[in-house]
Each structure stands twice: as C-alpha cells, then as structure tokens.
Amino acid sequence: MDSGRPPAPARLDAGTPRRSADDEARRWCEKVTVPLTNSGGSPVTTGTVTFGTHVIDLLGIDWATLTSSQPLPVPIEAGAAVEATWTVCVDAWRVPWGMHVETRDVKVEGN
Secondary structure: OOOOOOOOOOOOOOOOOOOEEOOOOOOEEEEEEEEEOOOOOOOOOOOOEEEEEEEEOOOOOOEEEEEEEEEEOEEEEEOOEEEEEEEOOOOHHHHHOOOOOEEEEEEEEEO
C-alpha cells in the first residue's frame, strides 16, 4: 500500500575492511575488500569511499596516514549488502624498503 510519502533516503555503512597482498607484490599497495550495507529506503546512486592508509615500519611504528578516494560500485539497492574490492596504493617513495602499508580506515559517502 502506497502511503504517499517518499521513500527514506539511502543510508550507507561500511563494515570492517579486509586487507590482502597486492597482485604485483608492491609494498606500497594492497587489496582492500569492504562490506557495504544500504539500510535506507532508496538506492545509493553516487558516492565515494575514502581510505586511510598507514605507512608502517619494521617495528610496527606508524609513520604516516595517507588518504585516497575511489568511486563506489553503484547502484546499491535499498536494503542491499554488497562487497567491493579496491587496489589501494600510495606513492612508492613514501614506503621505503622495510616498510609496508596497512589500510585501516574506511569512510563512505553516498546518496
């Protein structure tokens, strides 16, 4: 039954990212898989995912956090849960020998 009200807006949430090695074994890149859930009443038709990638040394010290953004895999229908994988890289010169990257932070914006 149609209530005459417009559907609720999209509400996109990101789950915990899962990291894996880059296919080309570059220490400045990794694959990041993120579960995405649209718990709103409308589809997500545009948006971005922003990654916070940490540069880590051999002792586990976090030297820097670098951000990058990618487009979302749209559309994400209302009530849908999907997973998407991105290859996330930073400039190679920012990751000296003996260091590696860990993408720990994920933020999504979509509408």
